[in-house]
Amino acid sequence: MPELPEVEAVARSLRPLVLGRLIRSCEVVHPIAVRPATARELARRIAGARVANVVRRGKYLVLKLAPRHRGCLVIHFRLDGQLLWFDSKRVSGHVDVVLHFKRGVLGFVDRRHFGRVLWYATRGDCAGIRTLGVDPLTARFTPSSLHPLLRASRRPLKLFLTDQTRIAGLGNIYSSESLWRAKLDTRRLTHRISKAEARRLHKGIVGVLQRALECCLDPAPDFRDPDWWFQGLERILGVYDRRGAPCRRCRKRIRRIEQGGRSTCFCLGCQR
DNA sequence: CCTGCTACCTGATGGC
DNA sequence: TGCCATCAGGTAGCAG
Numbered sequence: 001m002p003e004l005p006e007v008e009a010v011a012r013s014l015r016p017l018v019l020g021r022l023i024r025s026c027e028v029v030h031p032i033a034v035r036p037a038t039a040r041e042l043a044r045r046i047a048g049a050r051v052a053n054v055v056r057r058g059k060y061l062v063l064k065l066a067p068r069h070r071g072c073l074v075i076h077f078r079l080d081g082q083l084l085w086f087d088s089k090r091v092s093g094h095v096d097v098v099l100h101f102k103r104g105v106l107g108f109v110d111r112r113h114f115g116r117v118l119w120y121a122t123r124g125d126c127a128g129i130r131t132l133g134v135d136p137l138t139a140r141f142t143p144s145s146l147h148p149l150l151r152a153s154r155r156p157l158k159l160f161l162t163d164q165t166r167i168a169g170l171g172n173i174y175s176s177e178s179l180w181r182a183k184l185d186t187r188r189l190t191h192r193i194s195k196a197e198a199r200r201l202h203k204g205i206v207g208v209l210q211r212a213l214e215c216c217l218d219p220a221p222d223f224r225d226p227d228w229w230f231q232g233l234e235r236i237l238g239v240y241d242r243r244g245a246p247c248r249r250c251r252k253r254i255r256r257i258e259q260g261g262r263s264t265c266f267c268l269g270c271q272r
Numbered sequence: 273c274c275t276g277c278t279a280c281c282t283g284a285t286g287g288c
Numbered sequence: 289t290g291c292c293a294t295c296a297g298g299t300a301g302c303a304g
Contacts, residue, residue, distance in 0.1 A: 003298095033279090049303065059298080079297050080283090112281045114298070126297070155275070163275095164299080261277070262297065277303080285295080 002077045004137070004169025005209055006230055007056050009216035010083060015054040017085060018063070018106065022050050032113045033096035045058045045119040046073055046099070058168030059130045062123055070160070071121040074129065075108060081115030085109060085223035093226055105224075125260040132168040136205050137213075140169070147198035150190040156184040157193070157201075158259045170205070172241045174212065176265050178204040180238040186266045187260065211236050 002010070013030045025047050028039030041271055052066035055170045063073040075081070084095070086105040097108040106270040108117050132151075135142045149167070153160050158164060161175035170178065172239030179186050181204030184197060193201070215233055222228045234241070238248055243265055 076298080078299075079281090110281095111283070115279060153274085159275085162298085263295090275304090277301105279301090280299095281297105283296095285293100287293085288291090 001048075002081070003059060003171040003174050003212075004056075004232060005174070005212035005216050007059050007061055007077065007169075008137070008213055009230070010077075010221055011054050011056040011061055012217065013221045014061075014083065014106075014223070017104070018051045018054065018101065020050060020052075021101045021104075023047060023065075023099050023104060027098040027100065028096070029098065031098040033108065033110060033115065034117055037118060039124050042097075042117070042119055045071065045106065046193075057123065057129050058135070058164055059171070060126070060129055060132075062122075062129075069121075071119055072123050074116075074118045074120055074123065074126050076116050076128070077110070078112075078114035078116070080112050081110040082223075082229075083223050084226055084228075087224065128164070131165045133164065133166040135168050136170070137209055141202070141206070142197040144243040146202045147193070150193045150198055150201075153190045155190055156187050156259055157184060157190060158264050160190045162260070162262075167205070169209070172262055172264075173237070174205075174208055176240050177208045177237055180204075180266060180271060181208055183271055185271045186257075186264050208236075239267060241265065 012063055023046050026043040028042060031039050034042045046065065049065040049070040052203050053063050059076065061075040065071055065073060084107040086107065087185040089105060091107055094106040094111055095109050099106040111224060113224055124130050143231040157179055158175055161170050161178060162172065178201065184201060215236055216230050239254050242254045245254050247254055247267040247269055250267065250269040252267055254265055255268055256263050256265050
């Protein structure tokens, strides 16, 4: 479930814990999490490296390693991936990959084993990162840059918004929310969207992401709590997981449909 | 190049 | 209470 705001909050909260610190060793408990690499390969790459920076690219969390030729550690949480921090060397619970620092241990956890922890010489070597579209929280994402993007594509708005190669970072939740905020029908085709509607959509996307990020940072993730997760996000959501409930704007019942094999929640009353 | 479909996983949920 | 079926969803890889 982590999308752009959640990963951004994780990046900001993790940075002070690991910045400048030395990765002494790496332990892989569930090898599936580092596939297609092997535990030995990953350990050889990152053991002895220092964390030079922690950044987010789309929904990817990237630990840049120093010196530069040590490459970068790329983490993708997919649906349920999560980070935990242990102050002592003792690690409890289900943990897939463990990074031992001089003081403290970073654990990557994902019971469903969809998430990945991968090493690349450069971040461009990661295909998923290389092909990412514009980051919607940067100045390069503007109403006037969104309109041509929409015109260049021919598909339902919802599917366009979850395509990471166009706009990076939206998933099932915030794509639906952006469209609700913009009062646009999720089934509308991108190339038929007017300039004024594109402006509304831009505002919807940026607005919901900023609001969600604020929420994700207050309270900030506490990796020391094995049960930590983002709190209160449901309060800022207009449609996601609200099937059957009244629309907060027009009181009509929120509908759920399927798009691209995924569920989309939206309001037939005010999204047109 | 563009778009759409499916496999990958496993915990949670719902029906009987 | 217990069992089985279904659902959830991001992305890689493949098909058309």
